[in-house]
Amino acid sequence: MITSKLLAEAEGLLHGFTERQGGGSDAPYASLNLAYHVGDDAVVVDANHALLAEQFGYAPERLVHMRQVHSDRIVRCTPEMGFESRPECDALMTDIGGQPLMVMVADCTPVLLFDPRRRAVAAVHAGRAGALKNIVGKTVAAMHDAYGSNPADLLAVLGPSIGSCCYEIGPEVAAEVEAAGCGTALSLRDGRRYLDVNRILVQQLEAAGLSAGHIDLLAACTACATDRFFSYRAEGGTTGRQAGVIVLK
Numbered sequence: 001m002i003t004s005k006l007l008a009e010a011e012g013l014l015h016g017f018t019e020r021q022g023g024g025s026d027a028p029y030a031s032l033n034l035a036y037h038v039g040d041d042a043v044v045v046d047a048n049h050a051l052l053a054e055q056f057g058y059a060p061e062r063l064v065h066m067r068q069v070h071s072d073r074i075v076r077c078t079p080e081m082g083f084e085s086r087p088e089c090d091a092l093m094t095d096i097g098g099q100p101l102m103v104m105v106a107d108c109t110p111v112l113l114f115d116p117r118r119r120a121v122a123a124v125h126a127g128r129a130g131a132l133k134n135i136v137g138k139t140v141a142a143m144h145d146a147y148g149s150n151p152a153d154l155l156a157v158l159g160p161s162i163g164s165c166c167y168e169i170g171p172e173v174a175a176e177v178e179a180a181g182c183g184t185a186l187s188l189r190d191g192r193r194y195l196d197v198n199r200i201l202v203q204q205l206e207a208a209g210l211s212a213g214h215i216d217l218l219a220a221c222t223a224c225a226t227d228r229f230f231s232y233r234a235e236g237g238t239t240g241r242q243a244g245v246i247v248l249k
């Protein structure tokens with residue numbers, strides 16, 4: 001489990017980013033796969049979730065996770081929501097203690113947000129598509145609307161995700177990135193184009209009002225380290241999912 005110093009030092013919450021070891025799934029999902037839609041045995045995935053819940057100390061049925069669709073839809077959790085709710089969205093937020101939120105990824109960036117003043121949290125799925133829709137900026141705005149969060153108070157952590165070292169893109173995608181006003185996230189090496197999604201996300205969080213010192217970018221690249229992380233790209237599309245988890249005590 002990887003944690004951010006920024007959030008670890010904050011009071012009254014637990015958070016973490018899982019790695020792929022330590023679970024019960026077989027290859028190509030070995031071993032702590034948390035996703036049900038990837039072809040893994042659901043009974044084993046249940047057991048992996050139970051293991052994680054025990055590590056964190058939350059009740060497995062309280063966890064809210066998402067049917068992620070690369071959208072900019074944000075769901076405010078209600079007390080009755082839990083493991084079976086699985087709303088179709090790409091960001092969850094809550095101010096309810098003991099209601100853990102999870103975002104699952106294998107190259108996309110898991111973003112966790114915490115408002116220490118209003119005591120609210122969010123978990124965001126931000127891949128290229130979500131970044132181009134500014135899902136992180138929209139989540140900051142949604143936390144303001146729902147909980148009165150002042151963006152300047154928010155802390156954000158970007159978890160392990162594919163780096164610009166490995167994220168090669170074609171000319172059509174590069175044009176799309178340019179058109180969205182995110183051209184500074186593009187780079188060219190040996191005639192190949194690469195995209196730095198995290199650079200877009202950091203820029204968007206800053207534009208939304210977070211200070212640079214309130215944004216922690218965990219630099220681990222999922223595609224560079226398939227021994228530690230699931231990577232959709234590096235593993236040809238068939239693999240498991242790791243997760244970012246955040247829960248108010």
Ligand SMILES: [Zn+2]
Nearest residue numbers: 165166221224
């Ligand atoms: Zn890499």
